[in-house]
Amino acid sequence: MEKFRANLMLCAGTGCVASGTMKVKDALQEELKKKGLADEIKIVLTGCNGYCAEGPVMSVYPDEVFYQKLTVEEIPKLVEEHFLKGRPYEKLMFREPEKKTAIPLMKEIPFFKHQVLRVLRNKGLIDPEKIEEYISRDGYQAAARALTAMTPEEIIKTVKDSGVRGRGGAGFPTGLKWEFASKVKSDVKYMLCNGDEGDPGAFMDRSVMEADPHSVIEGMIIGAKAIGAHNGYIYVRAEYPLAVKRLQMAIDQATEMGLLGKNILDTGFDFELGIYLGAGAFVCGEETALMRSIEGKRGMPRPRPPFPAVKGLWDKPSVLNNVETLAQIAPIILNGSDWYRSLGTEKSAGTKVFALTGAVNNVGLVEVPMGIPLRRIIYDIGGGIRKGRTFKAVQLGGPSGGCIPEHLLDTPVTYEDIVATGAIVGSGGMVVMDDNTCMVGTARFFLEFTADESCGKCTPCRVGTKILLDMLTDITEGNGKEGDIETLQDLAKDILTTSLCGLGQTAPNPVLTTIKYFRDEYESHIHDKWCKAGVCRNLTTFVIDEELCKGCGACLRACPSKAIIGEKKQPHKIIQEVCVHCRTCYEACKFKSIKIMPAGYDAGSPEKAEEVKTGAPEGGTAKGEA
Amino acid sequence: MPRLKIEDLQKIKEQHRAEFTLREGGYRAKVTVHMGTCGIAAGARAVMTALMDEMAKAKSTDIIVTTSGCAGLCAKEPLATVELMNQPPVRYCDLNEEKMREIFREHVLGGAPVEKYALVVGSETTY
Numbered sequence: 001m002e003k004f005r006a007n008l009m010l011c012a013g014t015g016c017v018a019s020g021t022m023k024v025k026d027a028l029q030e031e032l033k034k035k036g037l038a039d040e041i042k043i044v045l046t047g048c049n050g051y052c053a054e055g056p057v058m059s060v061y062p063d064e065v066f067y068q069k070l071t072v073e074e075i076p077k078l079v080e081e082h083f084l085k086g087r088p089y090e091k092l093m094f095r096e097p098e099k100k101t102a103i104p105l106m107k108e109i110p111f112f113k114h115q116v117l118r119v120l121r122n123k124g125l126i127d128p129e130k131i132e133e134y135i136s137r138d139g140y141q142a143a144a145r146a147l148t149a150m151t152p153e154e155i156i157k158t159v160k161d162s163g164v165r166g167r168g169g170a171g172f173p174t175g176l177k178w179e180f181a182s183k184v185k186s187d188v189k190y191m192l193c194n195g196d197e198g199d200p201g202a203f204m205d206r207s208v209m210e211a212d213p214h215s216v217i218e219g220m221i222i223g224a225k226a227i228g229a230h231n232g233y234i235y236v237r238a239e240y241p242l243a244v245k246r247l248q249m250a251i252d253q254a255t256e257m258g259l260l261g262k263n264i265l266d267t268g269f270d271f272e273l274g275i276y277l278g279a280g281a282f283v284c285g286e287e288t289a290l291m292r293s294i295e296g297k298r299g300m301p302r303p304r305p306p307f308p309a310v311k312g313l314w315d316k317p318s319v320l321n322n323v324e325t326l327a328q329i330a331p332i333i334l335n336g337s338d339w340y341r342s343l344g345t346e347k348s349a350g351t352k353v354f355a356l357t358g359a360v361n362n363v364g365l366v367e368v369p370m371g372i373p374l375r376r377i378i379y380d381i382g383g384g385i386r387k388g389r390t391f392k393a394v395q396l397g398g399p400s401g402g403c404i405p406e407h408l409l410d411t412p413v414t415y416e417d418i419v420a421t422g423a424i425v426g427s428g429g430m431v432v433m434d435d436n437t438c439m440v441g442t443a444r445f446f447l448e449f450t451a452d453e454s455c456g457k458c459t460p461c462r463v464g465t466k467i468l469l470d471m472l473t474d475i476t477e478g479n480g481k482e483g484d485i486e487t488l489q490d491l492a493k494d495i496l497t498t499s500l501c502g503l504g505q506t507a508p509n510p511v512l513t514t515i516k517y518f519r520d521e522y523e524s525h526i527h528d529k530w531c532k533a534g535v536c537r538n539l540t541t542f543v544i545d546e547e548l549c550k551g552c553g554a555c556l557r558a559c560p561s562k563a564i565i566g567e568k569k570q571p572h573k574i575i576q577e578v579c580v581h582c583r584t585c586y587e588a589c590k591f592k593s594i595k596i597m598p599a600g601y602d603a604g605s606p607e608k609a610e611e612v613k614t615g616a617p618e619g620g621t622a623k624g625e626a
Numbered sequence: 627m628p629r630l631k632i633e634d635l636q637k638i639k640e641q642h643r644a645e646f647t648l649r650e651g652g653y654r655a656k657v658t659v660h661m662g663t664c665g666i667a668a669g670a671r672a673v674m675t676a677l678m679d680e681m682a683k684a685k686s687t688d689i690i691v692t693t694s695g696c697a698g699l700c701a702k703e704p705l706a707t708v709e710l711m712n713q714p715p716v717r718y719c720d721l722n723e724e725k726m727r728e729i730f731r732e733h734v735l736g737g738a739p740v741e742k743y744a745l746v747v748g749s750e751t752t753y
Binding site for chain 2: 003005007009061083086133135139140144257258265267
């Protein structure tokens, strides 16, 4: 076998590929060859490293140096400096957003330092397209143990004792699910994997499937043995082409090596695994709808009971587990339930992967022990709010979840504590919003999604979400009426309690939580015709506080509709008739001299000018921009 | 690819151990070839190639090789430093391919520093 002195782990996750990994790889290869280093230094394409915001990223081993934002132009210099002369190339190293110094070591970068990797244990460390690399990291050892040395009861007991709960959102104990299915007598059973990740802004499962597909397959083999299944499907959405490709490659390799199919590892156990491509309907993430979809029918949920453990796919006992859940099974079998419980809390054991996005500095994929406060994820790992703005809310659980405000940021991330806030842990989408966000608009955004994705089978969901959406649209367009808030709450409760499946039962959560924590915004939209964040165009008037304005001209240059006039070093003015309320000037002003006032606001008179300064028009309750 | 038996899993793991030592850490020995401009001019490139060749022949799994810049003693280049776990680093000077091979066999694999080529033991004091 050839010998390399360094491994360059270049991220080939979807995010980094989009920002140019493949071109960087070609350039690296060529440059290494040119410098005569091609036989000494190996390039390994890995799955998603998690730090998508800084892509393409690359970790260099054994030096543990982390490079970001690689470009083809910089490669010759990088190769010469680091790989030939051994001097890490500072220009491409990680820099803390607020600081100027370069941090070379991966373990010193806050984004990585605070994470604990279990699900993502192989991310960036193995080439996901080579089964040998997975095996080298103890891959398939757990499956071997489960197939040879453990009874189904022992497997189920270990998984139950570990306390691992379904990571798809509902948090149902995985061991219990397996136990139900194992007790049902049937000659045919199915072991299924849910890779139909549909929440906007969530990409945990995609990353696991891309970076470590064998971990999912191994979890399924163990589950199949536990429940007595010999057939299985991984349901993935077709919009995840890279995940599908790597999963198929992994299944082919595993089958060829006798890790799937007939007589696995000569143990006499059979398990056939296939991929089923979903067309991307959100409702197909619901288990009964997903099973209908695999059967070739329209993806619609059906009432439970009977539960899938009794009557699932083709009416046979079936277990459906989420990608992230399955990826943790192998280490649980290898290390035991106590090891798993060493992180997390009593009721929420282990770690959870979150897709951290939105207004934070470090957008990416993070894995943390359950029970740590939201604040640590957002500030220590996420690096705080972008552009020095202030935090407003964090949206957890996607369209089924809710918005959690600042004063609840010390809430520990456990299934119970998050539900108590009105949100859900969900599959792990975590969207951070800053003070530029209109909460009514946010609720409207999620309702637009659920109303669109409602399958239409049950009336409360089909009609109810549409009415919620219409009312929210009215409010954001300035047509809100007295009593709207109460009607929204009332209707939301009806939808929650009477919908057939999880989609309808959770769809009103964004509305309910934003009313609960940001009721004043709804009120100012309805009563004052004022969107204090300046997002809803019909509900804003942008005016310049002439005392604060330095006349620098930044807003004037930025305005796309030439609505701003003024001489240099003289206070500027916005011509309201021309203004299109795009808030570009608000973003451009460095002196906070642009104020957001209610719709139809006339800043002409001197008294009004005084109001602009304090940001409080008559009758208004708020203090300037939210 | 042949069908695997359970014991094959361990074998595959062993075969790849060297590579994962690089990525996961936990190596026993580290050899640094100083490849500043002076080192390269004096022939560090050939020294490195010889070293990599010995590494491959030895099928070592717990040794890593790295490069660094000028060590400050340009007159005695090519230089290389050998560090064994829990032992002070030994710096060798005026190397060529043959000397490097010998050092690899005697010191890195055998554990006995090659005194005749050694320049110093230990490293400079840093504050």
